Structures are given as structure tokens and as C-alpha cells.
Amino acid sequence: MSERPPSAPPQVVGRARERAQLAAATGAHRPDGTVTVLLGEPGSGKTTLLDEIADATSRTVLRTAGVEGEAVLPFAGLADLLLPVLAHADELPGVQREALEIALALRAGDVGSPLAVSAAALGVLAAAADARPLLLVVDDFPWIDPPSQQVLLFVARRLAPERIALLLGVRDEVPVDPAIWRLPTIALGPLSADESRELVRTLPVRTSPAVLETIVERCGGNPLAVVETARTAGPDLLDAAATLPPGSALERAWSAAIDGLPATTRSALAVLALSHSTRRDELEPVLGDLGLAADDLLPAERRRLVARDEDQVCLRHDLLRPLVAARTSRDLRRRVLRGLARHAPRDVAVWYLAESTEAPDDDVAERLVEAATSARRRSALQAAARAWARAADFTAGPVARADRLLTAATDAAIAGSSTLAASWCEQALALRHDPGFAADVELVRTRALSWLDPAGAIDGAIRAADAVLPHDRARAARLFVEAAIPLTMTGRLREMEAVADRARTAGDDTLNGLATISHSYALVGRWADAGPLLDELVARAADADPLWDAQALIAGAQGACFLERFDDAARLFGAVTSTARQVGAPLVLAFALTCHAEIDWWAGRWSAASADVTEAVEWADELGQAGSRAFGATLLARLAGARGDVAACRAHAEAALQGAGPLGIASMKVYAAAALGAGALAAGEPATAAAHLARARRLSDEMGTACATSVPFAGDLVDAMVRTGDRAGAESAVAWVARDAERTGSAYAAAITARGRGLLADDADDAERWFATAHDAHARLDAPYEHARTVLAHAEVRRRWRRPGAARPLLLDAEATFSGLGARPWVERVRLELAATGHRASGEVPDESTSLETLTPQEFQIARGVADGQSNVEVAAALFVSRKTVEAHLTRIYRKLGVRSRTELATEFTRRRRLPEGTP
Numbered sequence: 001m002s003e004r005p006p007s008a009p010p011q012v013v014g015r016a017r018e019r020a021q022l023a024a025a026t027g028a029h030r031p032d033g034t035v036t037v038l039l040g041e042p043g044s045g046k047t048t049l050l051d052e053i054a055d056a057t058s059r060t061v062l063r064t065a066g067v068e069g070e071a072v073l074p075f076a077g078l079a080d081l082l083l084p085v086l087a088h089a090d091e092l093p094g095v096q097r098e099a100l101e102i103a104l105a106l107r108a109g110d111v112g113s114p115l116a117v118s119a120a121a122l123g124v125l126a127a128a129a130d131a132r133p134l135l136l137v138v139d140d141f142p143w144i145d146p147p148s149q150q151v152l153l154f155v156a157r158r159l160a161p162e163r164i165a166l167l168l169g170v171r172d173e174v175p176v177d178p179a180i181w182r183l184p185t186i187a188l189g190p191l192s193a194d195e196s197r198e199l200v201r202t203l204p205v206r207t208s209p210a211v212l213e214t215i216v217e218r219c220g221g222n223p224l225a226v227v228e229t230a231r232t233a234g235p236d237l238l239d240a241a242a243t244l245p246p247g248s249a250l251e252r253a254w255s256a257a258i259d260g261l262p263a264t265t266r267s268a269l270a271v272l273a274l275s276h277s278t279r280r281d282e283l284e285p286v287l288g289d290l291g292l293a294a295d296d297l298l299p300a301e302r303r304r305l306v307a308r309d310e311d312q313v314c315l316r317h318d319l320l321r322p323l324v325a326a327r328t329s330r331d332l333r334r335r336v337l338r339g340l341a342r343h344a345p346r347d348v349a350v351w352y353l354a355e356s357t358e359a360p361d362d363d364v365a366e367r368l369v370e371a372a373t374s375a376r377r378r379s380a381l382q383a384a385a386r387a388w389a390r391a392a393d394f395t396a397g398p399v400a401r402a403d404r405l406l407t408a409a410t411d412a413a414i415a416g417s418s419t420l421a422a423s424w425c426e427q428a429l430a431l432r433h434d435p436g437f438a439a440d441v442e443l444v445r446t447r448a449l450s451w452l453d454p455a456g457a458i459d460g461a462i463r464a465a466d467a468v469l470p471h472d473r474a475r476a477a478r479l480f481v482e483a484a485i486p487l488t489m490t491g492r493l494r495e496m497e498a499v500a501d502r503a504r505t506a507g508d509d510t511l512n513g514l515a516t517i518s519h520s521y522a523l524v525g526r527w528a529d530a531g532p533l534l535d536e537l538v539a540r541a542a543d544a545d546p547l548w549d550a551q552a553l554i555a556g557a558q559g560a561c562f563l564e565r566f567d568d569a570a571r572l573f574g575a576v577t578s579t580a581r582q583v584g585a586p587l588v589l590a591f592a593l594t595c596h597a598e599i600d601w602w603a604g605r606w607s608a609a610s611a612d613v614t615e616a617v618e619w620a621d622e623l624g625q626a627g628s629r630a631f632g633a634t635l636l637a638r639l640a641g642a643r644g645d646v647a648a649c650r651a652h653a654e655a656a657l658q659g660a661g662p663l664g665i666a667s668m669k670v671y672a673a674a675a676l677g678a679g680a681l682a683a684g685e686p687a688t689a690a691a692h693l694a695r696a697r698r699l700s701d702e703m704g705t706a707c708a709t710s711v712p713f714a715g716d717l718v719d720a721m722v723r724t725g726d727r728a729g730a731e732s733a734v735a736w737v738a739r740d741a742e743r744t745g746s747a748y749a750a751a752i753t754a755r756g757r758g759l760l761a762d763d764a765d766d767a768e769r770w771f772a773t774a775h776d777a778h779a780r781l782d783a784p785y786e787h788a789r790t791v792l793a794h795a796e797v798r799r800r801w802r803r804p805g806a807a808r809p810l811l812l813d814a815e816a817t818f819s820g821l822g823a824r825p826w827v828e829r830v831r832l833e834l835a836a837t838g839h840r841a842s843g844e845v846p847d848e849s850t851s852l853e854t855l856t857p858q859e860f861q862i863a864r865g866v867a868d869g870q871s872n873v874e875v876a877a878a879l880f881v882s883r884k885t886v887e888a889h890l891t892r893i894y895r896k897l898g899v900r901s902r903t904e905l906a907t908e909f910t911r912r913r914r915l916p917e918g919t920p
Contacts, residue, residue: 012045012048012049012052013191013195013198013199013202013223014191014192014195014198014199015045015049015188018038018049018186018188019049019052021036021186022036022038022049022053022167022186023053023056025165025167025184026053026057026059026135026165026167028057028058028059028133030133030163030165031163032159032160032161032162032163033159033160033161033162033163033164033165033166034159034164034165034166034184035156035159035165035166035167035168035183035184036165036166036167036168036183036184036185036186037141037168037170037180037181037183037184037185037186038050038167038168038169038170038185038186038188039170039171039172039185039186039187039188040170040171040172040187040188040189041171041172041173041188041222042171042173042224042250042317042318042319043222043223043224043225043250043317043319044188044189044190044222044223044224045188045223045224046139046169046170046171046188047065047139047169048223049188050063050137050139050167050169053135053137053167054135054137057135058133059132059133059134059135059165060085060128060132060133060134060135061134061135061137062080062081062082062084062085062134062135062136062137063080063081063136063137063138063139064077064080064081064137064138064139064144065138065139065140065169066138066139066140066141066142066143066144066145067140067143067276067278067314067318071143071144071145071146072145072276072347072348072351072383073145073276073347073348074103074145074146074147074148074375074378074380074383075103075104075105075117075145075147075148075151075378075380076145076148077138077144077145077148077149077152078103078104078117078121078147078148078151078152079104079105081125081136081138082100082104082121082124082125083104085124085125085127085128085134086104086124088123088124088127088128089101089120089123089124091123091127092120092123092124093873093874093877095116095582095877096116096117096119096120096123096877097120099111099116099117099120099379100116100117100120100121100124102377102378103117103147103378103379103380105378109377110377110378110379111377111378111379114147114150114379114380114381115154115585115586115880116379117147117151117379118150118151118154118155118880119154119876119877119880119881121151121154121155122154122155122158122880122881122882123876123882123883125155125162125164126162126164126882126883126884127883129162129163129164130163130884133163133164133165134163134164134165135164135165135167136164136165136166136167137167137169138152138166138167138168138169139169140169140170140171140318141168141169141170141176141180142170142171142174142175142176143174143318145380145383146380146382146383147378147379147380147382147383149177150177150382152166152168153177153179153180153622154622154880156168156183157622158880158881158882158885160885161882161884161885161888162882162884162885168180168183172187177624178624179621179622179624182621189221190220190221190222191221191222191223191226192221193216193221195221196215196216196219196221196223196226197212197216199223199226199227200212200215200216200226200230203227203230203231205230205231207230215229215230219250222250224250224317224319225250225253228250228253228254228304229250229252229253231253231304250319251319251323254305254319254320254323255323257303257305258305258320258323258324258327259327260303261299261300261303262296262299264292264296265296265297265298265299265300266324266327266328267290267292267296267332268287268292268294268296268297268300269297269300269305269306269315269320269324270324270325270328270332270333270336271283271286271287271290271292271336271339271340272297272306272313272314272315272324273315273320273321273324273325273328274325274328274333274336274337274340274352274355275340276340276344276348276351276352277344277348278312278313278314279311279312280294280308280310280311280312280313281311282343282344283313285339285343286336286339286340286342286343289339289342290335290336290339294308294313297313304316305320333356334356337352337353337355337356338352338353338356340352341353341356346367346370347371347374349367350364350367350368350370350371351371353367354368354390354393354394357394359393359394360394360395360396361394362394362395362396364394365391365392365394365395365404366391368387368388368390368391368394369387369388369391369404371387372384372385372387372388372391372407372408372411375387376411381411381412381414381415382411382412382415382417384411385408385409385411385412385415385417385420385421385424386408388404388405388407388408388411389404389405389408389424391404392404392405392408392427398431398432399431399432401431402428402429402431402432402437403428403432405424405425405427405428405431406424406425406428406437406440406441406444408424409421409422409424409425409428409441409444409445409448410444412424412448413444413447413448414587416587416623416624416625418448418449418452419452421444421445421448422445422448422449422452422453425441425442425444425445425448426445428441429441435464435467435468435471435472436468436471436472436475438464438467438468439464439465439467439468439472439475439476439478439479440475441464442460442461442463442464442465442479442482443461443478443479443482445457445460445461446458446460446461446479446482446483446485446486447482449486450485450486450489450627452627452663453663453664454486454489454490454627454663454664454665455486455490455664457483457486458483458486458487458490458492458495461479461480461482461483461486462479462480462483462499464479465477465479465480465483465502469506473506473507474506474507474508476506477502477503477506477507477508477510477513478503478508478510478512478513480499480500480502480503480506480508481499481500481503481508481510481512481513481516481517483499484496484499484500484503484516484517484520485516485555487499488519488520488523488667489627489665489666489667490664490665490666490667491665491666491667491669491670491699491702491703492703492704493520493523493524493703493704493705494524494704496520496523496524497520497521497524497526497704499520500516500517500520500521503516503517504517509536510552511537511540511541511544511549511552511553511556512549512551512552512555514533514534514536514537514540514552514556515537515551515552515553515554515555515556515559516552516555517530517533518530518531518533518534518537518556518559519555519556519558519559519562521533522559522562522563522707522710523562523705523706523707523710524704524705524706524707525706525707525740525743525744527563527743527744527745527746530559530563531563534556534559534560534563534565534568537552537556537572538556538560538568538571538572541553541556541571541572541574546574546575546576546578546579546580547576547579547580547585547588550576550579550580550585550588550592551588553572553573553574553576554572554573554576554588554591554592554595556572557569557570557572557573557595557596557599558595558598560572561595561598561599561602561709562707562709562710563709564709564746564747564748564780564781566599566602566603566782569599570599573592573595573596573599576588576592577589577592577593577596580592581878581879581880582878586619586622586623587623587625587628589616589619590616590617590619590620590623590625590628590632591616591628591631593612593613593615593616593619593632594612594613594616594628594631594632594635596612597609597610597612597613597616597635598635600612601635601638601639601785602712602781602782602783603782603783603784604783604784604785604817604820604821606639606642606643606821606822606853607822607852607853607855607860608860608864609635609639610636610639610857610860611857611858611860611861611864612857612861613632613635613636613639614636614857614858615857615858615861615879616628616632617629617632617633617636620632626659626660626662626663627659627660627663627665629655629656629659630655630656630657630659630660630665630668631656631668631671633652633653633655633656633659634652634653634656634668634671634672634675635671636648636652637649637650637651637652637653637656637671637672637675637676637679638671638674638675638678640652640675640679641675641676641677641678641679641680641681641682642678642679642682642785642821642823642826643682643821643822643823643824643825644679644682644683644823644824644825645679646679646680646682646683649675649676649678649679650676650679652675653672653675653676653679654672656668656671656672657669657672666699666703667703669699670696670699670700670703670705670711671711673692673693673695673696673699673713674692674693674696674711674712674713674716676692677689677690677691677692677693677696677713677716677717677720678713678716680692680720681693681716681719681720681723682823682825682826683825684825686719686720686723686724687724689716689720690717690720690721690724690726690729693713693716693717693720694717694729696711696713696717697713697717697733697736706739706740706743706744707740707744707746708737708740708741708744708746708748708749708752709746709748709749712748712786714733714736714737714740714748714749714752715752715755715786715789717733717737718730718733718734718737718752718755718756718759719759719789719793721733722756722759722760727760730756730759730760731760733756734752734753734756734757734760737749737752737753737756738753741753747777747778747780747781748777748781748783748786750773750774750777751774751777751778751781751786751787751790752774752786754770754771754773754774754777755770755771755774755789755790755793755794757770758770758771758774758793758794758797759793759796759797761797764797764798764801764803767797767801771790771793771794771797774790774794775787775790775794778790784817784820784821785817785818785821785823787817788813788814788817788818788821788823788826789814789826791810791811791813791814791817792810792811792814792826792829792830792833794810795807795808795810795811795814795833796833798810799833799836799837804836804837804838805837807833807837808834808837808839811830811833811834811837811839812834814826814830815827815830815831815834818830822851822853852897852909854896855893855896855897858879858881858889859889859892859893859896861879862875862879862886862889862890862893863893863897863905863909864909865878865879866890866893866902866905866906866909867905867906867909867910868906869906872886872887872890893905897909
């Protein structure tokens with residue numbers, strides 16, 4: 001993918017506001033990075049404005065342009081941008097440098113990590129920008145190859161600390177990754193009538209006033225249409241009384257110009273229109289094979305249809321491609337494509353052959369399989385999936401064709417293209433009907449749809465499992481297990497339990513089976529059944545692959561959290577997060593970080609939880625995983641609520657509901673209601689809290705949940721009912737959580753039950769007995785926040801029974817815990833209680849200016865990495881940011897924590913927050 005040869009652009013007319021915005025975003029004096037999307041219809045002047053900015057800047061300019069139909073080589077667009085500055089790759093960590101070189105086809109091997117390529121690209125660009133600010137110009141971004149698009153979007157979201165300006169030209173009629181619309185955008189509208197007239201006057205053409213007005217009227221303010229109509233249109237087109245052919249003024253003008261060319265020139269234009277290259281040394285041999293020469297393009301060049309220089313030749317605008325192609329006979333098209341295939345590199349030649357060959361054709365199919373395998377080795381899974389699917393088109397036998405479609409679906413699902421994966425699964429099922437193959441297809445389809453259409457994923461998986469069960473119990477069991485996951489997400493827990501039972505009966509002893517069945521049983525209160533399965537999973541986890549078995553390890557760890565076995569949860573996570581970072585598996589990383597944050601929530605490591613779940617949500621955003629993002633948002637809402645940030649709590653809860661609602665992920669309704677209730681309770685609004693929490697209870701019961709730890713709102717529910725004076729509601733809530741305690745043996749449920757009964761006790765001695773029971777239960781559970789809530793409730797009851805002296809030590813303990821957590825509303829509540837006991841505060845609120853709570857999530861992660869002894873380069877590689885980003889954050893971290901060196905940071909960080917083994 002190369003830049004187009006230069007051609008003298010028309011003078012820029014109008015666009016004063018847009019030009020000023022572009023100049024401000026790309027000024028070399030800016031110390032920060034910027035990204036700007038330039039959006040407009042074809043011919044609106046995007047390329048002209050991009051050229052103007054590139055010509056005027058003092059930055060080093062790196063540029064590429066997409067061309068319709070050319071995006072067949074993975075990372076071709078990225079290579080155009082990086083090759084001029086690739087010497088800076090020497091500064092990268094070895095894994096990243098190797099991944100980048102393989103992706104750019106500079107060395108052989110397997111990439112293994114698309115994120116390693118993205119991080120390496122960012123590192124190279126950041127290092128180059130340290131020497132001199134960069135301007136990256138990417139025209140026609142939607143037609144850049146998909147792997148390069150992914151890298152550029154990754155870079156775009158991380159430019160803030162770099163001296164890099166990125167401009168992306170986007171046509172508004174071409175589908176593009178929705179993530180691009182979250183970037184700053186400048187939209188180009190039509191020129192005004194006066195501006196259109198001025199543009200015509202800048203051209204070396206003569207027009208009468210009547211003709212000028214006809215041009216202005218017919219072209220609708222499209223600059224390219226104005227220019228080409230004025231330059232090439234005949235008198236019939238400009239006759240206001242003439243009956244015009246269909247199409248835009250631009251198409252009519254160019255069509256007339258093309259039709260007026262000699263036959264040899266039109267044939268030569270067909271080569272340019274069908275080529276994936278603009279290099280003269282690749283195109284001129286093709287012209288020669290057809291009995292043509294480069295000089296045959298001169299008539300088209302004189303009519304400004306072709307641009308060329310010493311190295312390149314191409315159509316002057318991509319809109320000419322379909323016009324030329326429509327005028328190319330079928331026979332000439334086949335001969336041109338065959339000629340292009342003869343002279344193109346092997347990976348490109350196969351796509352020409354595919355365009356020129358009628359299916360089926362086993363030779364073309366095998367060459368497409370070769371291209372797919374090559375793309376997979378370079379970690380370009382979207383490109384690989386496309387090649388597998390195209391190979392299926394040329395495969396004669398239905399069985400082999402179905403197998404290739406399944407492989408295409410598998411790669412697409414891993415790459416996050418769930419819709420394509422599901423479509424190819426449907427096509428594969430239509431070709432091959434044996435139960436074993438159908439089971440394999442449904443396994444991929446269910447995984448692809450689980451976060452896209454969980455309800456739609458369930459029926460197919462169960463149907464395929466029933467069909468294959470008489471022939472292959474192992475396959476059936478895997479499908480039952482796979483169906484349990486979307487059943488959990490959609491809140492159909494009774495069906496989930498039944499499916500888990502069927503998987504267990506079928507004898508699924510895989511890691512994924514053990515994890516999912518244990519997880520399912522924990523949710524419905526069958527802890528006695530879940531425990532032994534978790535024991536076996538933990539025993540086998542040491543031999544698991546942290547990447548390929550990540551789904552099982554994460555599900556098992558989440559189930560272990562439900563069972564209050566947090567040490568086992570940490571062991572199951574083990575190297576999952578670190579491996580996901582090392583090899584760059586964002587889907588694994590996003591879910592693992594959120595689930596790990598649950599452990600930190602319980603353990604009172606809220607800064608770590610916030611940092612990890614914030615990163616998880618950002619990854620889910622980048623991957624377009626709305627369901628995964630919703631899950632992370634609910635935990636952010638819970639953290640914000642407990643810390644007293646009611647606005648953030650509501651915003652995160654609303655975001656979770658908006659993301660999960662269209663997908664039918666009903667479980668998020670419980671999480672969101674619970675978080676909103678916790679936020680309202682902390683804000684001193686018990687009636688509002690009671691309403692949200694009662695809804696969470698009702699939804700939980702409707703779904704069939706019997707596990708108080710899965711969404712820990714039972715304590716909030718009891719507290720809210722007590723504070724509203726609703727004794728009957730409080731007693732009902734206590735009885736509700738008591739049933740979970742009796743069914744499961746949960747220490748959390750037992751502590752909340754005893755705490756609630758202590759709050760409702762009718763005499764002091766009875767209250768003391770119940771609080772003693774609650775403290776005993778807390779001793780079995782590492783949950784400082786909930787324990788501090790119990791200590792506070794115990795103190796409040798003691799004061800109510802006129803024992804202020806006995807209440808003070810409890811209140812001081814609770815104050816210390818809440819302060820350490822950053823739970824400010826609870827700190828204030830404790831201090832009000834202390835004042836009511838006659839306690840005189842020692843001073844004002846402690847200065848928190850050097851607290852870990854003042855660090856942003858990313859600052860916390862960087863501080864944690866440095867405290868663990870990582871270098872700046874290692875921290876940057878682990879967090880997929882540039883070294884400069886780490887350095888900039890470290891300056892702020894030092895200031896916030898009052899330290900002056902890495903050694904002091906490590907000492908202070910460890911002192912403030914002891915990290916558990918296995919924390920990422």
C-alpha cells in the first residue's frame with residue numbers, strides 16, 4: 001500500500017474553520033499528542049486538506065493511503081508508516097521487536113501476540129517523536145488493511161503524552177470500526193455557492209456566467225465535482241435544458257472523459273483499476289503482457305485521470321475505479337487479473353487469481369489456505385479468517401469446505417469478529433450435518449455469541465449437545481458446559497444448574513468443565529457439590545496453560561470467590577494476567593482483571609481493584625465487548641458508591657445497564673441495582689437505597705441465585721431496612737440471607753445474619769451475643785470493609801443502649817479501616833458517632849494528599865510495577881503504553897506520594913499497601 005503519486009491539487013477554497021482546527025491539532029509546538037478524524041463524502045476535499053497540512057508542517061511526516069480492494073496484505077499500511085523510522089525498533093523490548101519484525105515480514109516466525117505488534121508500533125513512533133515531532137497522515141483509513149487499522153486505533157488512544165499528531169481520513173459511506181467515532185472528528189460539509197464559484201475561478205478554464213451557475217447548481221458544493229465538471233464536462237452536461245444521464249455530476253464528467261479515450265488507453269486504465277499496487281515496476285510488465293505500454297496512459301494523464309511519477313502510477317482518484325471497472329469486458333478483466341497474478345508477490349497473487357477464477361478450483365483454494373496460514377503466523381487473525389473463508393469458496397467438496405469455514409469462524413471469533421464468526425458457522429452447518437461436526441461448530445458459535453447474543457447462543461449449543469450425546473459424550477459435555485456460561489449471563493440460573501448437572505453426568509472432567517460446573521453450583525447454593533470440583537481444579541491448575549486454559553482458570557477463580565476461598569482464587573489466577581500481558585491477549589486480560597478486582601474488593605485493596613477494573617473496561621471498549629464492559633462498570637459503580645462518589649456510581653451503573661440491556665445480560669441488572677443501593681446508603685439516603693436493594697433481591701430471587709457472595713448486597717439491604725425504620729422489611733431481609741448461610745455455610749452470609757439480628761435485638765445482652773457471633777464469622781473471612789461495617793453497627797447499638805465508653809474503641813477501629821479504604825462517607829458516619837459518645841477528635845480530617853487513593857488507576861498500576869522492581873521499559877511493555885507515558889506518570893506519582901526515587905517509591909508503596917502474591 002503506497003502513497004499516490006503527487007498531482008497538482010486545486011487551490012484550497014473555503015474550509016477556514018476546518019483548516020484552523022487541523023492546524024491547531026498538528027502544530028509542531030504542541031507538547032502533547034493529538035488524533036483527528038477528517039470525515040467527508042468522496043470528493044469533499046479530505047486529501048487536499050491532508051496534503052496542505054503535510055506540506056506546511058515542520059514535523060516529520062509519515063503517511064499512507066488505503067485504496068479500495070488493496071487491503072489484502074496484513075500490516076501493509078503499518079509498514080508504509082513505520083519503515084522510515086524502523087531503526088528505533090532497537091529500543092524496544094525483545095518480544096515486541098521480534099513481533100513487529102515478523103508482522104512486517106522482515107523475519108520468519110510466529111507473532112503470537114497482536115498486542116505486542118501494537119505496543120511495538122507505539123514504541124517505535126514514540127521514540128522517533130522524541131527526536132522530532134511526528135505527523136502521521138492516513139488517508140482513506142477504512143481501506144487500510146484490518147490488522148493495520150487495529151494497530152492505528154490502539155496507537156490513537158495512547159498518543160496523549162507523545163509529540164505525535166495523527167490524521168485519519170474517513171469517507172462517510174464506507175463501513176469502519178465503530179471505535180473510530182469515539183475519536184475527535186472534523187466533518188467536511190459542502191462548499192457554499194459563493195465558495196464553489198470561487199473554486200471554478202481558480203481553475204485554468206473559461207466559463208460563461210450561465211455555465212458557472214450550472215456547475216454550482218449541479219455539483220451541490222462537492223469540491224471535486226466542481227473541479228472535474230469544470231475541467232472535463234462537455235457542453236451538453238452544462239446545458240441547463242439538457243436531459244442528463246443518471247449519477248452524480250462527478251461521475252458523469254469522468255464517464256464522459258473515459259469514454260472519449262482510445263481503446264488502448266481504456267485497457268491500460270483497467271490495469272490500474274484492478275491492481276493492488278501502484279508501483280510502475282510491477283505494473284509495466286502487466287501492460288507489456290497485454291501488448292500495451294506506459295505511453296498508452298498519456299491520453300488519460302492529459303485528461304487528469306491518471307497521476308504518475310518515476311516510481312508510481314495510479315488512477316488520480318479511487319472513485320474512478322468502479323467507473324473504469326464497469327467499462328472493462330469480462331475477458332479483459334480476466335486477462336488483466338491473470339497478468340497481475342504473474343507479476344505480484346505470492347501472498348498478493350492469490351487474491352488476483354481468486355478474482356479471475358471461477359469456483360471451485362482446488363489450486364486456488366490451497367494457495368488461499370497458504371495465505372491464511374501465513375496471516376495467522378503473523379497474528380493477523382482477521383486477515384486469516386478472510387482467507388480461510390475465501391478458500392472455502394473455491395473448495396469443491398462440501399466436507400472440506402465446511403471444515404475451512406469452521407476454521408475461518410474460529411479465527412474470527414478469537415479476533416473478536418463475532419458476527420462474522422457466527423455467519424460462517426451457519427454456512428458450515430448447512431454443508432455438513434454429522435453430529436460431531438455440528439457439535440464443534442456450535443462450540444465456536446456459542447463462544448462467539450456469548451457476549452454478542454447470549455440468548456441466541458444457548459439453544460444451538462444444547463440442541464447440538466443432545467444430538468451428539470449418544471455418539472460422543474465428551475463433545476456433548478463440552479457443549480453443555482459452554483451453554484452454562486450464557487445461561488448465567490442471562491440470569492437463567494435454574495436452567496444453568498440443569499445444564500451443569502447434564503455436563504457432570506456426561507463425565508466432563510476437563511478444566512473448563514470442572515470450573516464452569518463448580519461456578520454454577522456455587523451460584524445456586526450447592527456449595528457442598530461445588531467444593532470437591534474446585535479442589536480438583538486447584539490440584540490440576542499447576543499444569544494448566546495460562547493462556548489456552550484461561551477461561552477455565554478465570555471461571556474457577558470467580559467460583560472460588562463465591563465460595564469465599566480467596567487464596568484458591570489467587571492460585572487459579574496465578575500467571576493468567578501476567579501471561580495475558582506478556583503475549584497480548586486482550587480478551588483474556590480484560591475479564592481476568594475484572595475478576596481479580598473482585599478479590600481485591602473483598603480484601604480491601606480498593607486502589608488495586610479500581611486500577612485493574614478501569615484497565616479492563618478500557619480493553620473492553622477497545623474490543624467492542626459491551627457485555628464485558630458492563631461487568632466491569634458494575635464493579636466501578638460499587639467502588640464509587642462505597643467511596644461516596646454518588647454521581648460516578650450512577651454513571652457507571654447506567655453505562656452497565658445500557659451496555660448489557662440490548663444483549664439480554666439480565667445478571668447485570670442485579671449488579672447495577674446493588675451498586676446504586678450501596679451508593680445511596682453511603683450518601684445517607686436509606687429510603688432510596690432500600691428501593692434499589694429490594695429490587696436487587698427480587699431480581700436475584702427470580703433468577704434463582706442462592707449465593708450471597710456473588711453480588712454482595714445483603715449487608716446493605718439489611719442496613720437500609722433498619723435505617724428506614726422498616727422492621728418487618730429488615731427481619732425479612734435477615735431471614736433471606738440466613739437461608740443462604742444455612743444452605744451454604746457462607747461466613748459472609750452468617751456475619752450479615754448475625755449483624756442484622758444484633759441491630760434488631762430488643763435488649764443489650766441479646767445484641768452483644770449476636771455481634772459476638774458476627775465477629776466470629778468475620779474471623780473466617782478476609783473482608784475488612786464488611787467487618788468495619790459490623791464493628792460500626794456494634795458500636796451504634798452499644799451507644800443506643802447507653803454504653804458510649806464501650807462504643808468508642810469499636811468506632812476508632814472502624815474509622816481506621818474506612819480511612820484506609822477511602823470510604824469517606826463511612827468515615828464521616830463514624831466520626832458523628834464518636835462525637836455522640838463524647839469523644840473529642842484529635843484534629844481535622846487527616847491529610848490524604850500522600851495517600852494511594854490520590855493516584856489515578858494508571859498511576860497506581862505504574863507505581864505498583866515500579867514497586868515490584870520493574871524498569872520503565874518493562875512497565876511500559878506490561879501496560880501497553882510508551883516509555884514516555886511511564887516517565888510522565890512517575891513524575892506525578894513521586895509528587896503525590898512525597899517520594900524522590902524509585903527506591904523510596906517501592907518502600908512507601910509496599911508500606912502503604914501490601915500486595916498479595918500473584919497480583920498482576
